[in-house]
Amino acid sequence: MNAFPIILGIESSCDDTAAAVIQNHKILSNVIANQKIHQSYGGVVPELASRAHQQNIVPVVNEAIKIAGIKKEDLSAIAYTRGPGLMGSLLVGSSFAKSLSLALDIPLIEINHMVGHILAHFIEDANENPPSFPFLCLTVSGGHTQIVKVSNFFEMEILGETIDDAAGEAFDKAGKIMGLDYPSGPIIDKLAKEGNPDKFKFSKPKVDEFKFSFSGLKTAILYFIQKEVKENPHFIEENLNDLCASIQKTIVDILMEKLIAAAEKTGITQVAIAGGVSANSEIRNRLKSMETEKNWKVFIPKFEYTTDNAAMIAMTGQLKFEQEDFAEINSKSVSKYSIS
Template identity: 65%
Template sequence: MSSQNIYILGIESSCDDTSAAVLCNNVVLSNVVASQKIHEEFGGVVPELASRAHQQNIVPVVDRALKQANISKEQLHAIAFTRGPGLMGSLLVGTSFAKSLAYGLTIPLIDVNHMQAHILAHFIKEDGFQHPPFPFLAMTISGGHTQIVKVDNYFKMDVIGETIDDAVGEAYDKSGKILGLGYPAGPEIDKRAQLGNPKAYPFTKPRVEGLNFSFSGFKTAVLYFIQREVKNNPNFIEENLNDICASIQYTIIGILIDKLKLASKQTGIKHIAIGGGVSANSGIRRALKAGEQKFGWTTYVPKFEFTTDNAGMIAIVGYLKYLEGDFAAHDVMASARLKI
């Protein structure tokens, strides 16, 4: 089966990005993403607006992905889509579109777990990027998720640590909101952190047992700290913004790396892969590189376009499942809280 070229269309609609990608085997031919700018004015994703925008975007995005890949829909072998987790209204748009197209073309339908896809994005064939060997540890960090996963093979994954409250991306965005930065705040905090002193303002790290994370107490600490300082000096934020951002980022990265160190020690695994939108953060990338020297890790970061929500990662899971003959029934349902 694998000696021929397998064309997979991937569809991702879990949150506020509508994306479609075409893969030939494990090589990306196109990866089109339509982002929704409308949420910026609300300081966060509005589910109702997101699902409406998916309905408008999905046909043109799929059309463009096929044109960029230079193939017709009749050449597709299967359609892979995000079944969950995510926003229910958004997932339903992608799910129903994928079902209809697969049914119309009489080709297999493949359901994909969004969190598995972030991890398996590492297996997209890309010059200059290595695949992690099994077993490896994957840390998925995004606006909606923070997990450490032990990956034994493509489809055997165990979540060994996760956030008990907020995701790391949310900690960035809420901290940014307190500082008056735009949404999403992560990239702006990252940029300013590089200009500031990371040890200017020490924030305490939450004490959480084992490999789990917590960020709600950290956000509260940032809020109280800013309120206190602004009371003493109304211009505190403007005068110290780079140092505040650097201190926030330093603490968040410390929390993540401490848990990774513990996970590596407990499992004896030194191959560490990251995925999810927050893995684009330059401070986290530098901290991982430093871990190679300090702890003997080998680290893997996917190409930037495959870190955020995108259909390329959905299509690679589709390809791997296609080879296994692991197809979905047409009555498959979207699931907002789908687990790995």
């Protein structure tokens, strides 16, 4: 069993407590405990998230080790999310990882959450053939929207990112305006399949080159719906599918226009997607269409490796372990943490 190092990954950056075990790029277990409590608040409540992590972390790690068919003494290192994320949530994961590292006398490896999303593509069953360097990666989540040039495992450059809100936040806020449950992104994606994406037009923000902005779009959606509801109180329910399809099309158009521009400027035709919003079917379909339209080679990870998960932390931990890139026990968690 120990021919290759065995890495435990721990992820606790937001509201999912996750643990995974990896050996030689193969995920042996991948356990996630979701926090349903935030749905009634329409968003993640940091204090409630950190308390739930404290309750979940021990059983989640135990389950990951059990499913992997190993003992904790078989572990070679502990990888954990250092940031970015909610500070209270990050501290639960980092404290546990440090304690286990000390108890087992094995190395500690700190991981950038966004780097983890990108390097999830190198998990054995994430892609049949992983991308080769260099490639572009569009990382889209509730908190981040970035276009990253990936030159090797740990040499990455942010070509453009959001100057205000992230794409995932735009989906969730639009959903809240329409009275949808949180998180709204998957609900909008489902309803949009039955709607007309050209029924309603929303203006796209004008920002420099590869930068993104979604704050103005959120405001435009709010004002538009308020105006229509004033004239027809049943406007949302009568047009819900078309609203979802039109909003989704606008957000995906913004993402794809910037990504196409980045690919044309850099000359890179290997393009990947990562992050929770990359589970959106419209983004996936539009990206796949670029294989014929732009002659791109496109890489889309399995759904289970798109949302926050510990498999991506374990994968990145394995790559850092191979370089003996270990963390100090007094390393501090950080809410903001750039990948370049």
